[in-house]
Amino acid sequence: MDNDYFSIDAILAENQKVQCKFKQRIPEMGHLGGGSERDITPLNKRQIPIWLAYIIIYSDWADFDIPQPFSNKVRNALRAEPRSVRLSNLVGAGTGWYVFGKTIMDMLGDEQGVEMSEMLVTTFKGRLVDVIDQAQHFAALGPVGGGGGGGIDSAPQMFREGLDTTERELFVLAQESARRMKKWYEESSGGTKRVA
């Protein structure tokens, strides 16, 4: 996600809305977030996309709450067992939990930002091993989505379904990579030369 400016994923992640509680009157902008009055009055609550919320929060016209996907409840569940949480359910389809988290983090003050950052990293590390492990297992079975969900266990399957978009991409990459390695070993001239 370097050079976020042109990144399609980063742009779409910023479309996620956050709940803002306004502290000041904003004339003429009543239409933001679907309101029908002409102005925004103090104590109005609106759902504003993050890309717009930046300036509102920075100029201190409103406060925002940490969105639900990163609430304390989620935080605690992750701390207990990162692999048990279905990240794909927390955010809408199409945006990643991690990507959204990063955009929120950019907006928070230092202390909260560091906390958030630690939560994201720890979660990622806790889940990554399983992501790659399952991907390599699936490489042996065939292309993505190839029938049957790979086994009687429903826990791995649930984990796979709960992957966030970033993890899904990694999954596909790891799977493809393992598949190609296998193919290369089998195709090596002579077929018998194997590097153990």
Add this chain to the structure above:
Amino acid sequence: MSTETRQFGDLATQLIMESRRSTQTDTLLKYNDSLVRLLIREQRDLERAAEALEAGMDELQGPPPALLIIQTAVSRNKRCLLAYHSHRIDRLRDLYWDVGGALPHILNNQGFRSKFSPHEVDYLRQYNSSLMEFRSEFSHELDITASITNPPKDLHVLVHVVKDCGVIQTELGSINFQKGQRFMVRRADIEHLIIQGYLEEVS
């Protein structure tokens, strides 16, 4: 006016969703000229609104919040426009290198050509000529447009002519490639013809 300002960034999001769809299906979609134009028109409307606010601004109080919000919307649209075009250009370049720099192959193919905007065609042409100029400086030592994924096993290759390509210069002199004939030629000389489908490698 009320419906279009109600949704700052909606048009831009539509455009970016196209980029995402393009990545997910790994295809280049048709250049969405109408959406781009709509976006640019929205930008101009926003600009006018901003200027009106600026004109009525009280110097001491500073810019009204509405002005900053409008400016944010303008930046957002700009970012989305740039990202859309940048994403397409990346795909164009990949397409170009996939065919080993055989530009006519891309441009003569109506399937591809219909998806490009006129500016994108210009881009490809200029990219091609810059590259050709660069490549010619060391073409005796190295051909950068040759394939790197399949290293050639032999210096020469046996080819079967699928389509007439006329007289081509090779190391053995000029050869007239006619449909149905077979030749043993140096791979480097006719690699581009294999890519474009005129010749077929006989394994």
